[in-house]
Amino acid sequence: MITEETLTVLDEIEDLSDKILESRLYQEYRQAEQALANNDEAHLLYQAFLKSKDKYDEIMRFGKYHPDYQNVMLDTRKRKRAYEMLPVVMNHKQKEVALQELIDQVIVKIAYAVSENVKIEAGNPFFQKDAGGCATGGSCSCSL
Secondary structure, eight states: OOOHHHHHHHHHHHHHHHHHHHSHHHHHHHHHHHHHHTOHHHHHHHHHHHHHHHHHHHHTTTGGGSTTHHHHHHHHHHHHHHHHTSHHHHHHHHHHHHHHHHHHHHHHHHHHHHOTTOOOOOSSGGGOOSTTSOTTSSOOOOOO
């Protein structure tokens, strides 16, 4: 059952997401995303990487025993690096990471405002509550 309180919280969440969309970080991310989408060199390098990755996926069925294993592995890595080293790609990735960090910070603040024991995704190092315990608040016996 949806209550008035639930609707109020949902409205506040919408306001928060609007503020993120109005932020400088988000605007820079969108500009970087558009620059990447409009960059012909990035598009060509990415397509070349995808073709090489298809070959890589095909040889991985046989692993290192495939006769072209070394060549395809090196070619795939080379093409991936060529794509990732383009300034427009690096800029996009930096803006994407910065936006993700902002969103992660919001999630952590909300979760810990509710309870220190709220479970949150621990795949991101930002979520590590402290250097010696589990970020999820559970008893997983992990040693960070």
